[in-house]
Amino acid sequence: MAPRNPRTAKRAEADVAAPTMESLLATKEIVVACGPGGVGKTTTAAASALMAAVNHGSKVLVLTVDPAKRLANALGLDGIGNTEHRVPDAAFKAAGVKPRGELWAAMLDTKESWDSLIAQHAPDAQTRDEILANPLYQNIAGRFIQSHDYIAMERLYEIHSTGEYDLIVVDTPPTRNALDFLDAPERLADFFSSRLLRWLIVPYRSKLINVATKPFYQISDRVLGTEFMGDISEFFILFQTMYDGFVERSKAVGRLLSDRRTTFVVVSTLEATPLREAEFFAEQLTARKLHLGAIVLNKVLPDYLRGRAGTKVAEAMKDRSEDIAAALAPSLGPTSGALGDPAQIARVLTEVADSYLNFQIVALREMEERSSLAVAPEVLATVPFFDTDIYDLSGLLRLGEQIWA
């Protein structure tokens, strides 16, 4: 294939007034792919990054959270983890494209990212080691999901500030609430600047308890035990040495998300439940004055399923299956054989017609959902249902072509 996508070349000459994924990816530096789980977020993020690398000649990074194993392999991510890694030329060659730019990929490793964040902010090696060894820290960093939300955005910030990439496409972790990761930086800053944190730390250090805080400690001690409360306060005393760095950092992360150079792409399917969630998410983005660049609708059933002519044909096939089978039988094979058996042909015709009518209901419901979409993004892209899983660069390109222009 020629290095330049012929369709892209043609578009450049045409009047391109309406924004497309192509123009969006050309102007923004950060694209955050978000939306409900199970809709193809990771694949969409990877396909967008790939298209930008192939067509725009930029150096693009896709930061994924939890890619399918085969996709991770295709991106050369298997066993790579947190470090950025260039997708090898061989992978592009296998897909039959010669990229103008470079595609890099990295996978988010929550624990590793937290550790390096601590290492960066700790005032000295001893504090760093004490924090890393603290059981509470290990719980927070490794097990609990809210910490994923924060660290994904933190990592994005860190990579962006190196200025290494023209474009970073980031996949977001599956969250209980799709908005969690947006609030995470602010919540973390609130958390560390909270007066309660000081309450918690003071008495175990100086035993100064005032009237206002006394009931809190009494209850906490009874419920959790003094020892545990001591562990908690020790952890936060250590953590406080990093307080300023953390708060400043999380504010910077928040600013980056609302920067003009950042856009959000909401990914969904046309099934009712995920779509409602995506819609809610898009509304929230707008309410927070964040840039809603596009909505990508994945796994949409093909257009031919919605044709009214098809309905008539399917109904005829079903209603007159025996007559049709009898008429067709001689052209398929001897009536004594399996292929020419009219009863069997009639069964096949009925199955085929039923299947069409079944899928038609789903396809019509999808269209109804799409036309009643309550938000208006700059770009609304639809990706047809692919009958096989997408796990290599050619698959990503097929998907990418659908959303591109």
Add this chain to the structure above:
Amino acid sequence: MTPVLDRKLVFVTGKGGTGKTTVASALALLASSRGKKVLICEMDAKGELAGYYESPPTAFKEKEVQPGLFAMAMDTEAALREYLRMQLHIPIVGRIGPVAKAFDFLATAAPGVREILTVGKLCFEVRDGPWDLVVVDAPATGHIVGQLAAPQAVNGLVKVGMIRNQTDWMLEMLSDPATTGLLAVCTPEEMPVTETIELADRVREETTVQLAAVVVNRVLPELFGRQEEAVFDALTASGPLAALDGLVDGDAGPVLEAARLAVTMRRTRSTHLERLRKGIDPDVPLLYLPYLFTRSHGLRTTRQVAGSLAEELGF
């Protein structure tokens, strides 16, 4: 292995988009229709559960949504208030205000505390409530292990105090496979199957809860047997197709193409199903639920899924 509906506490989890809430609501409906007194609890309080029963929004206080079936939504703060009222005998609600705030803070600082409160509430309902069965519309696969492992995690951190006493009896209940079980919902697609296999491993290694069954949702119907597929292939050749066009007085192409798509979809999916069967302990039953073409949500769907579940469970 104890059948799912013979247990008293069933957590239902699944990757987002696989129909976790559909299955949880159908399971609860099925149990209640078989004469059990059932409580279903929505853990992440998105308020979706109400839509599955066409009922008013759920709240912390349970409400009867179908005969014998009660629904509630988990609320950490309400669970804390209830806990403090019962365990610490703190009667003055007014004083709980700042305490709740402090606790919310503590729960963020000391992960596991929140989980203990919410899972604790469920265990309490099983032990002391009027229920034959408590069904939990639990967090998605990425979060469930943290929740189910919380009692051990907290046991590792907290050595004394009331929380410790609480985690001991909770652990006992969660570890008893005759009482508690986990139901994992997936669809026959690549990522959901992979996640379900990983979930099964993690649940075994990191929690004491037993995986009671895997529900495979949205299984497409098998269109053809082998001979019928040969007939179908023959039909799509240009000669017979042209003849068919004439017989139905229209373009049969799209209709046949749709069938081809359905066959391919089913075939891709069946490879994932084989992978699932191989990746899950052979003692764990797989329950198959058909793809529903006509409706995707609402009480009608919940009933249909409950009917399919009943068949799979041998009722």
